[in-house]
Structures are given as C-alpha cells and as structure tokens.
Amino acid sequence: MTRSWHEVFKGTAAPDAAVETSAAEEEEKKRGWFKRFKQGLSKSRQNMQQHLSAIMFDKIDADLWERLEETLIFADCGVNSTVAIVERMEQAANDGKILGKDQFYSHLEESIAEMFAAGDYQIDVSHLPSVILLVGVNGTGKTTTIGKIAWHLQQEGKSVILAAADTFRAAAIEQLQVWGKRVDCPVIAQKHGCDPGAVVFDAISAAKSRGIDVVLVDTAGRLHTQVPLMEELKKIRRVIAKQIPDGPHETLLTVDATTGQNGLIQARLFGEAVEVTGAVLTKLDGTAKGGIAVAISHELGLPIKLVGVGEQMEDLRPFDPTDFARALLEA
Numbered sequence: 001m002t003r004s005w006h007e008v009f010k011g012t013a014a015p016d017a018a019v020e021t022s023a024a025e026e027e028e029k030k031r032g033w034f035k036r037f038k039q040g041l042s043k044s045r046q047n048m049q050q051h052l053s054a055i056m057f058d059k060i061d062a063d064l065w066e067r068l069e070e071t072l073i074f075a076d077c078g079v080n081s082t083v084a085i086v087e088r089m090e091q092a093a094n095d096g097k098i099l100g101k102d103q104f105y106s107h108l109e110e111s112i113a114e115m116f117a118a119g120d121y122q123i124d125v126s127h128l129p130s131v132i133l134l135v136g137v138n139g140t141g142k143t144t145t146i147g148k149i150a151w152h153l154q155q156e157g158k159s160v161i162l163a164a165a166d167t168f169r170a171a172a173i174e175q176l177q178v179w180g181k182r183v184d185c186p187v188i189a190q191k192h193g194c195d196p197g198a199v200v201f202d203a204i205s206a207a208k209s210r211g212i213d214v215v216l217v218d219t220a221g222r223l224h225t226q227v228p229l230m231e232e233l234k235k236i237r238r239v240i241a242k243q244i245p246d247g248p249h250e251t252l253l254t255v256d257a258t259t260g261q262n263g264l265i266q267a268r269l270f271g272e273a274v275e276v277t278g279a280v281l282t283k284l285d286g287t288a289k290g291g292i293a294v295a296i297s298h299e300l301g302l303p304i305k306l307v308g309v310g311e312q313m314e315d316l317r318p319f320d321p322t323d324f325a326r327a328l329l330e331a
C-alpha cells in the first residue's frame with residue numbers, strides 16, 4: 001500500500017486531528033502519488049508489456065514459462081529472482097490457479113512483490129538527534145537524495161541539519177550548500193580536503209546544541225575498490241558512535257537504477273564494507289529495466305526504503321513492493 005511520509009519516518013507524528021484530512025482526501029492523495037510513481041516507471045512498464053504481449057495464453061506450457069523468464073531477465077530482475085518467480089508461477093499453474101491472462105498477471109504481481117527482502121521499510125528519526133548516513137558510488141544520487149529527504153522531513157515537522165562530509169570534491173560541498181539554501185536548512189561544511197570525521201563531529205555538536213532533530217550526512221563516493229574510502233566511512237561511523245552511542249540510526253545506500261547489474265555489483269561491495277540499513281534506488285525514471293529493484297533487494301537482502309523517479313522533491317517516494325509490482329504490470 002502506498003505509504004505517506006509520516007508512515008515512513010518512524011518518530012514523526014500523525015497529522016494533527018484538528019487539521020487532519022478526511023479519509024477520502026488521504027485516499028485521493030495516495031492515488032496521486034501512485035500515479036506519479038507509475039509515470040516514473042513507464043519505460044519499464046512498456047518494456048515489460050511489450051515482451052509479455054506476445055503470449056497467447058491458450059496453452060499454459062513450457063514456451064510460456066520460457067517467455068516469462070526471458071522477460072524478467074531482460075528487465076534486469078537478476079537470475080536468482082527470475083528463477084524464483086518462474087518457479088512460483090509454475091507451481092501456481094500446477095495447482096490450477098493460473099488458467100488465463102488475468103490470473104497470470106495477478107499471480108505475477110504477487111510473485112514479484114514477494115521477491116523483495118523482508119525488513120524494516122521505515123526510516124528511524126525517533127532519536128534526538130537522529131543521524132542518517134548516505135553512502136554509495138559517485139553520481140548515484142546521494143547529495144540530491146539528501147536534499148529531497150531534508151525537504152520531506154521538514155514537511156513532517158522535523159528540523160534538519162546537513163553535514164558536508166564529502167570533502168573529496170570541492171563541488172560536492174557547494175552542491176550540498178545549494179540544497180541547504182533551496183530547502184532552507186543549515187549546512188555544516190569545512191574546506192575541501194579536510195577530515196570528513198571533523199565535519200560530522202561539528203554537525204552533531206551543532207545539532208545537539210541547537211536541538212535539531214535529524215543530521216543528514218553526505219559522504220564521498222569514490223569507487224568501492226578504493227580501500228581509503230571504506231576506511232573513511234568506517235571512521236565517520238566511529239565519530240558518530242562516540243557522540244551518539246546508538247548512531248548512525250540509518251545508513252542508506254544509494255543505487256543508480258540505470259547502471260543495472262553493474263550497479264548491483266558495486267552496491268554489494270559497499271554493503272559488505274559498511275553496515276547498511278536500507279537502499280535508496282535512484283533514477284528509476286531513467287531506465288526501461290526497472291526489474292533491477294527486484295534484483296537489488298533480493299540479492300542484497302536489503303529493504304528499498306525510498307526510490308527516485310525524477311528530479312523534483314515529490315519524485316522521491318517511499319517504496320512499497322506491492323505498489324512497485326502493480327506499477328510495473330498494470331495496464
């Protein structure tokens with residue numbers, strides 16, 4: 001089910017009863033979000049439907065399963081998820097549950113949704129302050145996602161501070177400052193090249209003294225193969241844990257959907273080096289192979305907490321496996 005932001009951010013209050021929107025209005029809003037999400041997935045949906053449209057459904061036989069398998073592989077669902085989905089479908093067919101097109105699609109929707117890793121799909125902002133670390137390869141959307149999250153958190157009544165701990169590139173600090181201006185929240189930054197740990201230390205100190213709710217930490221994303229980056233990330237985590245023993249409360253890994261299986265490999269290496277609590281899948285609007293969402297969650301065993309389906313603030317959406325499967329298959 002489409003979730004609203006206060007359902008995603010653990011630690012934010014439900015809308016005030018006095019100004020609470022009616023159930024019908026809430027439904028209407030959720031329909032709007034789903035429509036937008038579906039729009040972001042249109043390339044992937046067209047691709048999927050084009051492949052499946054050749055199926056006649058007059059015979060449920062090996063040819064049909066082969067075509068389904070090809071479709072899923074081509075959509076970048078990954079080999080393991082594909083095999084699991086097809087097996088589940090064949091089983092349902094053997095049990096007499098798939099006799100035609102409608103049942104095929106409804107079972108496929110269910111089977112895809114079930115591939116997503118079980119886990120906590122919420123983002124924990126219940127601490128004071130809560131610390132959220134964004135990690136991932138360069139260009140996967142860390143800085144942009146931080147700006148978008150900051151805006152949504154503020155909409156839910158949380159105060160936010162940004163920490164420019166990607167000190168490796170000068171442009172990265174400026175980019176975060178631009179976001180800080182845009183969403184109107186403070187940015188703690190030092191000079192290009194300085195110790196990212198020091199920036200994080202300052203940001204947490206500032207959050208504590210000013211009573212700010214959430215610290216969002218931007219980090220560098222030089223390639224995973226570089227040992228120093230992983231050491232740097234571990235050091236940042238130690239600096240956080242020294243000030244806040246149970247922090248960071250979330251470590252979100254950004255993965256660029258347009259990089260397909262290659263992005264998945266990079267993400268896996270990141271995930272092995274730092275403890276990650278969830279994934280943010282960005283640029284889902286820019287690919288016809290949205291099945292990568294299935295592969296990422298299934299292969300990494302990570303819940304996808306957020307997805308980017310465009311460059312606007314509203315194009316960062318809470319992720320829901322059932323919505324995803326529906327948006328991928330629904331006509």
Ligand SMILES: Nc1nc2c(ncn2[C@@H]2O[C@H](COP(=O)(O)OP(=O)(O)O)[C@@H](O)[C@H]2O)c(=O)[nH]1
Pocket residue numbers: 136137138139140141142143144145221254282283284285286307308309310311315
């Ligand atoms: N279309 C689209 N572009 C995105 C999305 N998320 C990020 N981008 C773009 O991807 C590029 C790299 O993002 P950036 O935040 O700088 O990545 P970083 O290096 O990981 O911090 C920027 O041009 C963003 O505007 C998304 O969900 N959809």
Ligand SMILES: [Mg+2]
Pocket residue numbers: 142143144166172218
């Ligand atoms: Mg960046």
